[in-house]
Amino acid sequence: xxxxxxxxxxxxxxxxxxxAAAACAGIPEPPAAPPEPEPPQLEPLRFFERWPDPxxxxxxxxxxxxxxxxxxxxxxxxxxxxxxxxxxxIFEAAARADDRPIPLYRMPGGSxxxxxxxxxxxxxxxxxxxxxxFDGTLLSRTLSLHVSPRRFTVTQLxxxxxxxxxDPTSLERIQLEQALVRATLRKMSTTPxxxxxxxxxxxxxxxxxxxxxxxxxxxxxxxxxGLDIGGDTGDLVRASNAGRIVISRDLYFNGNAVFIxxxxxxxxxxxxxxAREVAEGQWxxxxxxxxxxxxxxxxxxxxxxxxxxxxGASLDPSALLEPDFTRLSLDLxxxxxxxxxxx
Numbered sequence: 469x470x471x472x473x474x475x476x477x478x479x480x481x482x483x484x485x486x487x488a489a490a491a492c493a494g495i496p497e498p499p500a501a502p503p504e505p506e507p508p509q510l511e512p513l514r515f516f517e518r519w520p521d522p523x524x525x526x527x528x529x530x531x532x533x534x535x536x537x538x539x540x541x542x543x544x545x546x547x548x549x550x551x552x553x554x555x556x557x558i559f560e561a562a563a564r565a566d567d568r569p570i571p572l573y574r575m576p577g578g579s580x581x582x583x584x585x586x587x588x589x590x591x592x593x594x595x596x597x598x599x600x601x602f603d604g605t606l607l608s609r610t611l612s613l614h615v616s617p618r619r620f621t622v623t624q625l626x627x628x629x630x631x632x633x634x635d636p637t638s639l640e641r642i643q644l645e646q647a648l649v650r651a652t653l654r655k656m657s658t659t660p661x662x663x664x665x666x667x668x669x670x671x672x673x674x675x676x677x678x679x680x681x682x683x684x685x686x687x688x689x690x691x692x693x694g695l696d697i698g699g700d701t702g703d704l705v706r707a708s709n710a711g712r713i714v715i716s717r718d719l720y721f722n723g724n725a726v727f728i729x730x731x732x733x734x735x736x737x738x739x740x741x742x743a744r745e746v747a748e749g750q751w752x753x754x755x756x757x758x759x760x761x762x763x764x765x766x767x768x769x770x771x772x773x774x775x776x777x778x779x780g781a782s783l784d785p786s787a788l789l790e791p792d793f794t795r796l797s798l799d800l801x802x803x804x805x806x807x808x809x810x811x
Contacts, residue, residue, distance in 0.1 A: 528552035528554060528555030528556070529552065529599075529607050529609065530549050530550055530551050530552060530558055530561075530599055530607070531549075531550040531551075531552060532547065532548070532549060532550075532597070532609065532611065533547075533548040533550065534546065534547050534548070534584075534611070534613065535548075535792040536790070536792055538614075538616065539586045539593070539613055539614065539615045539616065540586070540615065540616045540617070540618050541586055541587065541588050541589060541590050541615050541616070541617060541618055541679075542586065542587070542588055542618060542678055542679055542783050542784040542787075543586050543783060543784060543787045543790075544583050544584060544585050544586060544778050544783060544787055545583070545584045545586065545593070545613060546581060546582075546583060546584075546792060546793065546796055547563065547570070547572075547581065547582050547583075547584055547595065547597075547611070548579060548580070548581045549561050549572065549579060549580040549581070549597065549599070550579045551578050551579065555601070556601040556602045556603055556605070557578045557601070557602050558578060558580065558599050558600070558601060558602075559600045559601060559602050560599070560600045561574075561580045561597065561598070561599045561600075562597070562598050563582050563584075563595060563596065563597045563598075564595070564596045565584045565585070565593055565594065565595045565596075565779075566593065566594055568585075568779050568780070569656065569779075570582045570583070570584055570595070570733075570779065571656050571657070571658045571732045571733055572658075573658065573659065573660055573732060575799075575800075575801075576801060581796065582732065583732055583733070583734060583778055583779075584613075584779075585778040585779050585780075585781040585783055586613075586615045586783075587781040587782070587783070588679060588691060588693075588781075588782070590615045591614075591615055591617075592612060592613060592614050592615055593611075593612070593613040593615060594610060594611070594612055594613075595610065595611040595612075595613065596608070596609075596610050597609050597610070597611070618679060620677075620679040620680055620681055620691070621677070621680050621681070623676065623680055623681070634720070638720060641720055642720050642721070645719050645720055648715070649715065649719075649727070650780065652714050652715055652727065652735075653727075653735055653777045653780045654779075654780050655714075655729070655733075656732065656733035656779065657729070657731045657732065657733075658732070659731050659732070660730070660731040660732050660734075660800055661710060661711045661712065661729065661730050661731035662709035662710050662711060662730040662731065662734070662754070662797065662800075663709070663710055663754070663797070663800060663802065664709070664754065664797055664798060664800075665789075665794045665797050665798060666708045666709045666754075666788040666789060666793075666794070666797065667706070667708055667709070667754065667755065668697070668708070668774075668789070669697075669705050669706050669707065669708050669736075669738060669758075669772065669774055670697045670699050670703060670704075670705055670706070670761065670772045670774070672697045672698040672699045672703075672772075673697070673698045674695060674696065674697060674698075675696045675697065675698045675771055676692055676695070676696035676771075677692070677695065677696075678692060678693070678694060678695050678783075678784035678785065678786065679691060679692060679693075679784065680692040693775060693782035694737065694739070694773045694774055694775035694776070694782070694785060695773070695774045695775075695784070695785045695786060696771050696772070696773055696774075697771060697772045697774060698771050699761035699770060699771060699772055700761060700770060701742050701760070701761055701762055701763065701770045702742060702760050702761060702762075703760060703761040703772075704757050704760060704761075705738050705741060705757065705758055705759045705760060705761060705772055706754075706755045706756060706757055706758065707728055707736075707752045707753065707754055707755060707756045707757075707758050708728070708736050708754070708774075708785075708788065709728075709730055709736075709754045709797075710730070710751075710752065710753050710754050711728040711729050711730040711731065711736075711751075711752060712728065712729045712749070712750070712751055712752075713726060713727070713728060713729075713746045713747065713748055713749060713750045713751075713752060713758075714727050714728070714729045714735070714748065715727035715748060716744050716746050716747055716748050716750075717744075717748075718764070719739075719765065720765070720766075721765050721766045722737075722739040722740065722765045722766075722773070723739060723740040723741065723762065723763075723764025723765025723766075723767065724739075724740070724741035724742065724743065724744050724759065724762060724764045724765075725737060725738065725739045725740075725741070725744075725765075726738045726741065726744055726746060726758045726759055727777075728752065728758070733778055733779045733780075734776075734777070734778050735776070735777040735778075736774070736775060736776055736777075736785065736788075737773070737774070737775030737776075737777065738758055738759055738772060738773070738774060738775075739765060739772070739773035739775065740761075740762055740763060740764050740765050740767050740770075740771060740772065740773055741759035741760055741761065741762045741764065741772075742759075742760045742761060742762025742763070742764065742770070743759055743760045743762065744758070744759045745757050745758055745759050745760070746758045746759070776788060
């Protein structure tokens with residue numbers, strides 16, 4: 469009995485192996501491992517043969533744009549010079565209008581802009597532009613801009629006789645002052661000193677528009693080359709924009725007068741002041757007080773005469789508030805020169 473049990477125990481592993489063999493008999497053999505892929509055949513790529521160099525930029529003429537598209541006398545045009553995107557950048561640019569130099573300012577991105585005056589009685593403007601590209605190529609182009617006439621009213625004014633028939637001493641003073649103003653307004657920096665949109669220096673009704681023909685004591689004496697804004701003596705007058713005070717003194721016809729240089733040949737004037745609050749050479753910010761309304765010089769009552777001068781020509785100050793110029797002014801980057809000019 470004991471011998472039979474030992475035989476069964478001895479044979480147990482064989483039985484388990486048989487059961488495992490029977491269970492595995494129905495499982496297929498695993499597939500053979502796939503063969504190792506052969507490495508790809510690499511062919512050296514000759515870039516200079518397959519991909520030739522792109523053609524070099526060509527000396528293509530810049531594009532020109534002017535705003536507004538229709539000019540009228542007493543206003544100004546904004547001339548913009550844009551490099552052709554397929555060509556070379558512009559190294560430098562210059563312009564002249566009817567033999568007057570027009571400063572051109574380089575904007576970020578390589579474009580240039582300048583302001584061209586359309587004085588009273590002008591019928592057309594001939595603008596000559598020249599460009600030097602980065603490879604030294606010189607190009608030129610001439611623009612002929614039509615200037616539309618404007619209708620101006622006539623007004624009668626009564627003033628002291630000394631303003632219509634000045635004595636020899638006064639006449640000499642007048643000539644010296646006019647020479648000073650002309651020389652000052654001919655100076656043109658190559659950088660815009662203003663920043664942001666221009667503003668009216670005084671809130672009030674326009675009492676005399678630009679271009680009006682003036683009869684002083686029944687004689688046609690002049691054209692009104694500014695904008696008269698009504699106000700009371702002592703009202704604050706503010707700078708239309710940032711710039712340098714180039715004239716602050718008492719002038720025979722203009723009375724207490726202030727001129728501000730805004731750069732690129734652009735100036736504003738503030739006349740007939742009862743008091744001047746700035747000195748020559750001083751830097752002023754937009755909106756800063758420059759004087760007070762008065763009735764000095766050749767006037768019939770207290771008011772502010774607001775003037776605009778571009779390349780020496782007297783223009784309508786309202787042009788400074790037009791959308792095209794406002795948009796350009798808002799796009800101007802801050803000028804390092806502004807910091808250098810400040811006192």
